[in-house]
Structures are given as C-alpha cells and as structure tokens.
Amino acid sequence: MIVDSHCHLDFPDFANELDAIVARARAQGLTRMVTISTRARQLQRLLDICARFPDVYCSVGTHPHHAHEELDIDAAKLEALAAGEKVVAIGEAGLDYHYDNSPREAQEQGLRAHIAAARATGLPLVIHSRDADDDMAKILEEESARGPFPAVLHCFTGGCDLAERGIALGHYVSFSGILTFKKSDALREIAAALPADRILVETDAPYLAPGPFRGKRNEPGYVVETAKVLAAIRGVSYEAMARQTTENFFRLFSKVPRARAAA
Numbered sequence: 001m002i003v004d005s006h007c008h009l010d011f012p013d014f015a016n017e018l019d020a021i022v023a024r025a026r027a028q029g030l031t032r033m034v035t036i037s038t039r040a041r042q043l044q045r046l047l048d049i050c051a052r053f054p055d056v057y058c059s060v061g062t063h064p065h066h067a068h069e070e071l072d073i074d075a076a077k078l079e080a081l082a083a084g085e086k087v088v089a090i091g092e093a094g095l096d097y098h099y100d101n102s103p104r105e106a107q108e109q110g111l112r113a114h115i116a117a118a119r120a121t122g123l124p125l126v127i128h129s130r131d132a133d134d135d136m137a138k139i140l141e142e143e144s145a146r147g148p149f150p151a152v153l154h155c156f157t158g159g160c161d162l163a164e165r166g167i168a169l170g171h172y173v174s175f176s177g178i179l180t181f182k183k184s185d186a187l188r189e190i191a192a193a194l195p196a197d198r199i200l201v202e203t204d205a206p207y208l209a210p211g212p213f214r215g216k217r218n219e220p221g222y223v224v225e226t227a228k229v230l231a232a233i234r235g236v237s238y239e240a241m242a243r244q245t246t247e248n249f250f251r252l253f254s255k256v257p258r259a260r261a262a263a
Contacts (some may be wrong), residue, residue, distance in 0.1 A: 001029055001082045001242060001243070002028075002030055002224060002227060002245065002246055003030065003031060003200075003245070003249045004025065004030055004033045004034070004203050004220040004223045005154075005200045005249050006034060006036050006092075006155065006174060006176075006202035006204055007034070007035055007036065007202070007203050007204065007220050008035060008036055008038070008204070008205060008206065009021075009022075009035040009046075009049050009056065009220075009263065010042070010045040010046050010049055011034060012217065013217055014173050014205075014206065016051075018049070020177070021220065021221075022220075024219065024221045025219065025221040026055070027221070028221040028223075028224050029224070029242070030221060030223065031055060031246075032057065032249070033053075033055060033057070033220050034056075034058065034059065034089065034253065034256075035049055035050070035056060035058045035059075036058070036060045036061075036091070036092050036154075037055070037062075038043070038057060038061075038066065038092065039062060039066055039070065039261040040060050040061055040070055040073045040081060041070060041073070041074075043058075043060050043081055044128050046058035046059075046060075047084065047086060047087075048103060050086040051086075056086075057086050057087075057088045057255075058086055058087055058088070058089075059088065059090060059091055059092065059095050060081045060082050060089075060090065061078065061089075061090050061091035061092055061114055061126065061228050062110055063092055063093070063128060064093065064094050064096040064107040064111070064197070065094055065096060065101040065102055067093075067102040067103075067104055067106040067111075068245075069111065070110070071106060071109060071110065071167055072155065073113075073114035075117040076092060076110050076115075077119065078113065078114065079120050079121055087123075088123060088124075088256050089124045089125070089126050089253060090114050090121065090123050090125050090126065090129045091114055091126030092126040092127065092154060093110050093113075093125065093128065094111055094129045094130075095107050095108065095111060095128070095130070095135055095136050095139075096128060096129075096130045096132065097130065097131040097132040098130045098131040099130075103203070108135075108139065110218075111127075111139060111219055111220050115139075115140075115149055115151075117258045118149040118150060118151065119149040122150065122254075123150070123255060124149040124150040124172075124252050125149060125150065126151075126152055126154050127140075127151055127153050127154060128154060128155070129153060129158055129242065130157065133158045133159050136158075136162060137161065137162050137165045138141065139176070140165070140166060140171070141165065142149075148169075150170070150209065150252055151166070151171040151172070152171060152172040152173070152174050152200060152252060153172070153174065154174045154202060155176040155202065155208070156173045156174060156175055156176075156187070157178055157187065159190075160189075160190050160193075163190050167194065167195060167198050171198075172198050172199070172200055172248065172252050173190075173194055173200070174199070175191055175199065175202070175226060176201075176202050176203060176208050176210075177203065177204070177208040177209055177211070177213075177218060177225070177226050178208055179210070179229055179230060179233075180211035180214075180225060181214070188229075188233050191230055191234070192233045192234055196244055197248060197251075199230070199244070199245060199248060200245050200249055201223050201226050201227045201230060201241075202216065202223060202226075203218050203220055203222055203226070205218035205219045205220055206218050210225040210226045224238075227241050227242055227245060228241075230245075235263050245256055
C-alpha cells in the first residue's frame with residue numbers, strides 16, 4: 001500500500017493509455033493518486049479523470065509558470081472551486097526563479113492567494129519552489145504568522161535550511177525520482193535527516209522518472225522506486241517506508257477517504 005501524492009494525469013503524455021497507467025499503478029500497490037492542477041481554469045479536466053477512477057483525487061490551483069495568466073482567480077474563487085468532493089488540495093503554486101516564466105511579482109501574488117485559500121479551507125497547499133529558497137521561506141513564515149495552514153514542499157530540491165524552516169512551520173516535504181539520481185547526494189542527506197512523520201513520496205509524472213526508468217516517461221506506479229531509495233537512505237524496509245509515507249499522506253490530505261477501496 002503506497003500513494004502517489006503528486007502526478008499530472010491530465011497531461012497529453014497520458015491521454016491515450018490512462019486506463020492502463022492507472023491499472024499498472026494499482027498493480028504496484030498504489031491505493032491513491034492525486035493529480036495536481038497547474039491551471040485552475042482547467043479544473044474540469046481533472047474532475048473528469050477523477051470521475052473515471054475512484055482512487056484518483058485532484059487539487060485546484062495555478063502553477064507559478066502561469067501565475068500571470070490567472071491573477072483574477074483569488075483566494076475566494078479557489079475556495080469555491082475546492083468545494084467538490086474530489087478536490088483535496090490547493091495548488092500547485094509557488095515560486096520558480098529557474099525559468100521565470102511568470103513575473104516574480106505575479107508568482108508571489110498567486111502564492112499568497114493560494115496560501116489564503118489553504119488557510120480558509122484547511123486543505124493542504126502544494127508548493128512548487130525552485131531556486132527560490134530564501135523568498136519561499138520568508139513568505140511561508142510571514143503567512144504562518146497570520147495564521148497556520150497545511151502545506152507540502154513538493155518535488156523537493158531545495159537546501160536544508162528551507163526544509164527545516166518548512167517543517168518548523170508544520171509543513172511536509174515530498175521527494176520525487178530526483179532522489180534516485182546519481183548526483184543527488186545532497187538531497188539524499190536531507191532526506192535521511194528529516195523527521196519520519198513529515199516525509200512523502202511522489203512521481204511528478206510524466207516528469208522525473210526514477211532510477212531504472214530514467215529518461216523515459218514517468219508514471220504513478222514508479223513511485224515505488226523512489227520509496228525504495230528513501231527506505232534505503234533511512235535504514236528501514238520498503239514496507240515500513242510505504243506505511244510511513246502513506247500514513248503521512250492521509251494525515252496531510254485529510255479530505256481523502258481511507259476506507260473506500262480502489263475499484
């Protein structure tokens with residue numbers, strides 16, 4: 001039993017074989033998958049997928065690459081969009097200074113709106129942060145002072161300082177296939193040191209396929225490979241790591257039901 005806390009099943013990469021991809025994930029022991037929104041205006045695409053698969057849930061939000069395109073979608077609109085049964089998180093939103101596809105002011109405005117929505121709804125904020133550790137930590141601390149909100153630093157590639165400051169605020173850190181890459185020694189050191197009750201695993205599929213599948217299209221079932229590496233880093237069995245990260249997932253994504261089995 002394991003969960004993929006972050007994938008993108010609505011992306012064109014999966015369009016022609018989504019049933020097979022979900023079936024392969026279930027065969028690997030996945031009981032839940034969360035397909036993550038990158039444009040709030042396209043939420044219906046995700047809801048249609050969720051309607052097809054009882055074990056798939058989604059978020060609603062605007063990726064920082066598109067922040068300037070959806071600044072009119074404020075916290076109140078995000079809250080309204082998040083009311084549906086299958087919408088279990090806010091985001092992904094955040095700061096991406098690597099590509100800077102959206103003006104940084106727009107990225108920050110969007111991030112703060114998403115934080116407000118997460119605070120109001122109690123749904124976890126899925127945070128995208130790339131090459132923006134200092135500004136991200138500053139914003140999270142400023143906003144936490146206004147009131148707590150649940151969040152996860154997804155596909156973590158930041159430094160130890162951001163991870164520790166995020167966890168100090170009560171947030172979680174999620175690791176993707178990057179953890180398995182040969183040059184990710186520094187990231188593996190961070191993963192080894194974080195509290196066991198604050199770590200998650202994900203794929204970010206179709207991107208960042210782990211170890212054995214490097215260079216190929218990623219898919220939710222491959223989250224098992226990342227969990228195996230995380231288990232080895234932390235000196236526990238794969239089964240123990242799967243249980244721990246799954247428990248952490250349900251604690252954070254509290255709107256996702258535990259009882260209903262996958263069809």
